[in-house]
Amino acid sequence: AQSVSQHNHHVILSEAASLELGCNYSYGGTVNLFWYVQYPGQHLQLLLKYFSGDPLVKGIKGFEAEFIKSKFSFNLRKPSVQWSDTAEYFCAVNGDAGNMLTFGGGTRLMVKP
């Protein structure tokens, strides 16, 4: 069975700080990887996804993530966060073209203005 770990449960940053949120998964085969974001009071929405090709994936709002197969990781990064990035971030994995996503426990990011 696949599993996803997000090691940071709560992160507090000041505006303009750089962000890296960790995501590790356990699955030995081919994976599809996602980052979803949930802004306060809003729907969960897709931030970015990786299926194949360039392991550095760019998403919306200046976010990017790098798939490192040897480390089973898909960390989310942003060089300079803004107050509006305050949200909860979820990493998710889908293994071997299966139908179901497995989500990590989420990371709550608070950006102080």
Place this chain on the structure above:
Amino acid sequence: DVKVTQSSRYLVKRTGEKVFLECVQDMDHENMFWYRQDPGLGLRLIYFSYDVKMKEKGDIPEGYSVSREKKERFSLILESASTNQTSMYLCASRQRVAGGGTDTQYFGPGTRLTVL
């Protein structure tokens, strides 16, 4: 834009009541999902439907059932609500990918259910 709507944003029920949570999507997606979201646990899949009248158990199906009579509507049923089912329930839909595989899921706003 894909729209996924859920019948209620907030719901309060008593232990033992039968509870229906409704989800409707307007993009003709074949696949629909029900998750529950709990702090620190992320989203956990309750049930998945890959087409009308088709369903598959997710990771935590106990205490829940589902119904998919029409393509656009996917209902989650709590036969006899219990306090440990107090949670945020999220519905999602997704286009079926030819040959299997996955693609983006689109989520509804969620229903926060409290069972007293």
